[in-house]
Amino acid sequence: MAVSAPVSIPVSPSSLPAKGAPQSLSGLGPFLSPYRLQIGLAALFLVLAAVTTLVFPMALRSLIDGGLVSTDKGAQTMALRNHFLELFAVAVALGLFSAARFYTVSWLGERVTADLRNAVYARVLRQSPAFFESTQTGEVLSRLTADTTLVQTVVGSSLSMGLRNAVMGVGALAMLVWTNPYVMVQVLGILVLVVLPSMWFGRRVRKLSRASQDRVADSSAIAAEVLNAIPVVQSYTAEGREATRFDASTNAAFRTAVRRTKARSVLVAFIIIATSAALLWGLYQGTQAVLHGDITAGHLGQTVVYVIILASAAAVLGEVYGDLLRAAGATERLMELLHAQSAIVSPSHPVAAPVPPAGSAIAFEAITFHYPSRPDTPALRDFTLRVAPGETVALVGSSGAGKSTVFQLLLRYYDPQSGRLLLDGVPLASLALEALRHRVGLVPQDAVIFSSSAFENIRYGRPEATADEVHAAARAAYAHDFLSALPEGYDTFLGERGVRLSGGQRQRIAIARAILKNPPLLLLDEATSALDAESERMVQAALETAMQGRTTVVIAHRLATVQKADRIIVMDHGGIVEQGTHATLVAQGGVYARLAALQFAA
Structure with missing residues (x-):
């Protein structure tokens, strides 16, 4: 039949x-x-x-x-x-x-x-x-x-x-x-x-x-x-x-x-x-x-x-x-x-906003947000932040300060209880979910590798990409050499959750996936945390190249990786306590200066 x-x-x-x-x-x-x-x-x-x-x-x-x-x-x-x-x-x-x-x-x-x-x-x-x-x-x-x-x-x-x-x-x-x-x-x-x-x-x-x-x-x-x-x-x-x-x-x-x-x-x-x-x-x-x-x-x-x-x-x-x-x-x-209803759905009449050529503009306007499982504890409170197109902004602060929540809201995994969040001047809730997430590239701290070949893992970011484009993205993420050395090259099966790779190799594949997607907004959640010193230098250089021409928001735990950011946002208990360049914040002698002194002294 x-x-x-x-x-x-x-x-x-x-x-x-x-x-x-x-x-x-x-x-x-x-x-x-x-x-x-x-x-x-x-x-x-x-x-x-x-x-x-x-x-x-x-x-x-x-x-x-x-x-x-x-x-x-x-x-x-x-x-x-x-x-x-x-x-x-x-x-x-x-x-x-x-x-x-x-x-x-x-x-x-x-x-x-x-x-x-x-x-x-x-x-x-x-x-x-x-x-x-x-x-x-x-x-x-x-x-x-x-x-x-x-x-x-x-x-x-x-x-x-x-x-x-x-x-x-x-x-x-x-x-x-x-x-x-x-x-x-x-x-x-x-x-x-x-x-x-x-x-x-x-x-x-x-x-x-x-x-x-x-x-x-x-x-x-x-x-x-x-x-x-x-x-x-x-x-x-x-x-x-x-x-x-x-x-x-x-x-x-x-x-x-x-x-x-x-x-x-x-x-x-x-x-x-x-x-x-x-x-x-x-x-x-x-x-x-x-x-x-x-x-x-x-x-x-x-x-x-x-x-x-x-x-x-x-x-x-x-x-x-x-x-x-x-x-x-x-x-x-x-x-x-x-019949389960998702809390986040695309609008019935989405706004078709053009993709900006030089990176997206972000605006958080008095955002307050509680996770559904923690309704009495705000993850963000009266959070206001504007990021210009092409700007690189780093979010730093202790665990639980709200850094990851910023990413969750930008990807519209959740909607805030109050305030507005705009992307290129358009409220996130007015954009189709697929269109919104096509504009965003995410490199998580714990790299996700699927049970397929290295080639398909990189092309996951853009399924229609050619082999040359995949190889170019791998080179930009300094992954080409070790992928070529695998038994079957790019066609090597990586095992469930990438068990055949080291942590640094998995992270570079995730970075190559985001580079191939080529979004106007790039979100990096401590993308170099799993790398050794030599690989970190290579990937950091690749990321700096990838950041050009797009807006980048970085969550950083190691302050050495964000010294070149255009602006550093210091967060604590869901709010912004300081912001500025690395040199400016160190000179202020505040929260960031104390964090920097502890890390660099160590």
């Missing part, structure tokens, strides 16, 4: 069902609707397979009454042969229809799961950092894997089995009511009494299913956190402690799963026993009718098979109901991610 383009899901939090409600599965509707043709084919093959199964007891009755009771042996042999051919034809039709149903339903399950996983992942990627302050990465990964697998099981298997058995069960019940109306009306009344308590008990199973999935997500979150910090864990010989912590988490998940399994087992046992009791009552009445001569042996055989079909359908539906309850919990968790 042809693969359709990924679906785009409209977000409407008001459309979310109440937590724990069986209507949670309705959240899959937008993912199913693009595949109406496949759903129609699956439904057609499902009905044909179910109808073929229901025809079998009628063929069996014909065999018993028409092929076994004849006194003429020749006629009996021919009749038996014809009846068996009819039964074989029914079996062939059942096999073909079942295979077609299995393929279409399995394809649908795989496709819907892929679309759902893609949509959730794309939604998470667009969340602001505030989202990740309260949501662990491991939990997101658990939802993308374990929860989508549950949904796939339901859409690609359980739902189809449930519908098929529902059709067969209803058909068998209808045939039984038609052939034995008085007895089967009694049985139907008993079945209604079975369904009502089953639905009530199913609510507990659904709640335990969601709790079980939450505990699995907790384990995934612990594993993701520890595996990303494995060098630190091993350096502190904490492997045993972390294994114990993970063991406690998995045991908690196991205990919750056991409670869910117990509840589901009781539910399944109740459905099977109660349904079988009702159907055996109907079968007993049928045998009494044969003994009294009211129906034939073939009629009884037909009744027996329909009873078996109905009992089997009831048992399968009990299992499917449990799967649906688990999938409802998984769907709820996925819908929570899919």
Whole structure:
């Protein structure tokens, strides 16, 4: 089957069902609707397979009454042969229809799961950092894997089995009511009494299913956190402690799963026993009718098979109901991610501001900002700063002074609670997020290296860049020599998070990435902190070249790296306490002079 383009899901939090409600599965509707043709084919093959199964007891009755009771042996042999051919034809039709149903339903399950996983992942990627302050990465990964697998099981298997058995069960019940109306009306009344308590008990199973999935997500979150910090864990010989912590988490998940399994087992046992009791009552009445001569042996055989079909359908539906309850919990968790609203969004009518040729102008006007996780502690308070196009400004101060917050606001990871932030005279909130971030190049203190080649890591800053442009950026960052010396040169795979490189090499690749992007505003978060003295001199020279013609804001902990800055901003407790050139601030004998005296003396 042809693969359709990924679906785009409209977000409407008001459309979310109440937590724990069986209507949670309705959240899959937008993912199913693009595949109406496949759903129609699956439904057609499902009905044909179910109808073929229901025809079998009628063929069996014909065999018993028409092929076994004849006194003429020749006629009996021919009749038996014809009846068996009819039964074989029914079996062939059942096999073909079942295979077609299995393929279409399995394809649908795989496709819907892929679309759902893609949509959730794309939604998470667009969340602001505030989202990740309260949501662990491991939990997101658990939802993308374990929860989508549950949904796939339901859409690609359980739902189809449930519908098929529902059709067969209803058909068998209808045939039984038609052939034995008085007895089967009694049985139907008993079945209604079975369904009502089953639905009530199913609510507990659904709640335990969601709790079980939450505990699995907790384990995934612990594993993701520890595996990303494995060098630190091993350096502190904490492997045993972390294994114990993970063991406690998995045991908690196991205990919750056991409670869910117990509840589901009781539910399944109740459905099977109660349904079988009702159907055996109907079968007993049928045998009494044969003994009294009211129906034939073939009629009884037909009744027996329909009873078996109905009992089997009831048992399968009990299992499917449990799967649906688990999938409802998984769907709820996925819908929570899919409908999560980012605190930072592009304006509906963004301003199209031209990119300045000589660097961007920045203006912080009386900015006050609190992080969502620390609402009582301002990261910036009444912060006012103007940076001219092409100017290089360094931010210095102790940890927690607000330096990194300036970068967070410039990239619009957060919006300030009060004040205005302008870029080239345009409020940041009026610019499209993509356009804003295209104007900014960031070199973080902890260089990020992706699990790909060195070439692709540098070109991450501008995916359309040519090989010559990538090489030129690497040369400017003094990375060309060591990259060329790698076993496969620029095409060498760097390993997860760049584990095959030194800290200085990773930093130079990050600098090359920013140089290749060529933005009008460059943000350097202590970009040379991971370099040795010789590499620092090379990279510092490269950065000075890269800074020409653009505005640069530098966060500096080592004051020796910012002595040539046009202006140094000294921050403390979210505000500016001093500003000026290196020489001016040293002469003032204030905060900066004391920091400089300590560092240079050391």
